Amino acid sequence: MTSIQVSRKAVVALEVVFWLVLGSCYFFFPDRLSLLSQILIVGLFAVSLDIALGYAGILTVGHAAFFGAGAYSAGLLARYGWGEPLSGLLFAFLICVALGWLLSFLIVRGADLTRLMITIGVTVLLAEAASQLSSITGGTDGLQGVEVWPLLGVFRFDLFGRTAFVYSACVVLAVFVVVRRILESPFGLALQGIHDSPRRMQSIGSPVSSRLRGAYTISAGVAGIAGGLLAQTSQFVGIGTLSFERSAEVLIVLVLGGTGRLYGGLVGALVYMSIHEWFSDIDPQYWMFWLGMFLITVVLIGRGGVMGWLSRFVRVARP
């Protein structure tokens, strides 16, 4: 199969085009802005999972823990008096970084099975806490009455989701640029090395455990930002943000886009959410059936997702 050779510069140009197209959706689909914000948020969430799963190779099926924790921290902060959006996001980020840092000690200790259990277990634990503390969090009804102040004191969050879309797009782009920088740094390269062979990395002197902990913490923080964004833009936090289904969904999004690739999460979110919107009137049970079928097929046919498929045709020139 012939593949197209693309230079590094062209890739950067493509990236710019990608973001411009995403941004210009504001003008093309003015009546679908809330969906677009959701796509961006899920995309960022998938990117955060990619840091842990695709790059560092930490098997986690409980990333909703951080998404939900971020959503609840931002939501609660706005519900109980401080509705400034940017500081709310920072708050969500810090809470999740702290949570992720604490958990990372457990994560690096165990093998894959232990990691899996701990990540799932913590999600269930948080969901249980959120439903038990119903006087504060609204329990299973979700957190209502989240009042977010105008962005930068000027732009109100309007009914059509204009501010919400611009706000999410800017935040997601900013966070993505930072994540991109981190993953291309020596730290990110070390993560990819650990993903491929922890033992070799250890023997060439890379501190594997602390690298993994760092990756998990960063990933948790980014997931927290995504959750905080969802809480602020939808002005509501449902208990579903902490569910296993949410963790599984983001995993599907990432696998659909392609793991271990910068744009896998975003592309996956675009495709997944569009399909979901397309079939939004079918029964959720059948949706679940086809999701399951999709997962089984993906595993049997081969992983790689959209980005993996693209990479067969396009080769990036080495500098």
Added chain:
Amino acid sequence: MATVLFDGLAYGMLLFLIGVGLSVTMGMMNFVNLAHGVFAMLGGYVASIAMSTATLSFPVALLLGFASAAVAGAFLEYTLFRRLYGAHPLDQVLLSIGIVFVAIATATYLFGPTMQAFTAPSYLQGNVNAAGLSVGRYRVFLIVCGVLVISGLVLALNRTRLGARVRAAVDNRRVAQCTGIHVRRLFFLTFSFGCGLAGLGGALSLGMLGLDPFFPLKYMVEFLIVVGVGGAGTIVGPFIAALLIGMVDVAGKYFIPQAGAFLVYLVMIVGLLLRPNGLVARRGLLP
């Protein structure tokens, strides 16, 4: 207090019945299987239908639950799981989540989202009084089943040739293969048998936990905890862990309802911190 502990014991036996097959899957083939609850659900539905529609007796329904889950396990092992031994754990997780989703959707389609109705046969209803203690007959029955199964398993593993092969394969798959043990076939058999036990557990859980299409998801963590805390690849480890989890869960929910649901996870985290490889670390299936 004693009654509550007894209930916990019965719940633990259920967890053990369902989880023990998973322990072998994870121990022998290092396969991360999140779909194990599906087999329990299948067994439960088959038993329930057998009793309500076909009006078969409870023991027959239990046997059917066992058989159907074992057959389904054999089928899925042969068609799907087999391809992924030694694959990346992420693939195994994705595959098993996929199976769980398909199973939930199918069960909802076939049986509706509500809980299955179940009436225990008359000889298992009511209480028995023994030593000043009044306990439910169904609970006693569960505990008897659990004890029978674990003693049978331990005996079979330690006394029979097949058991010796299984122990060898869990200890070291490669060496076992070199000595001429057909590990794949052995695993096919043990996997099906483990699924059958899960089906039996699912059928038995009709009278205790209830059964609805979300069963595999609701109790997924519990099964994983039983195996993870107990030690994958062992029999006695999951047994101890299941009883511990069962009693902690029931007692916690009874005495401290606000914090009850957290206790199980607390046990899990403490257990994994103290013994990352499980209570009974994997050195064969012998205790």
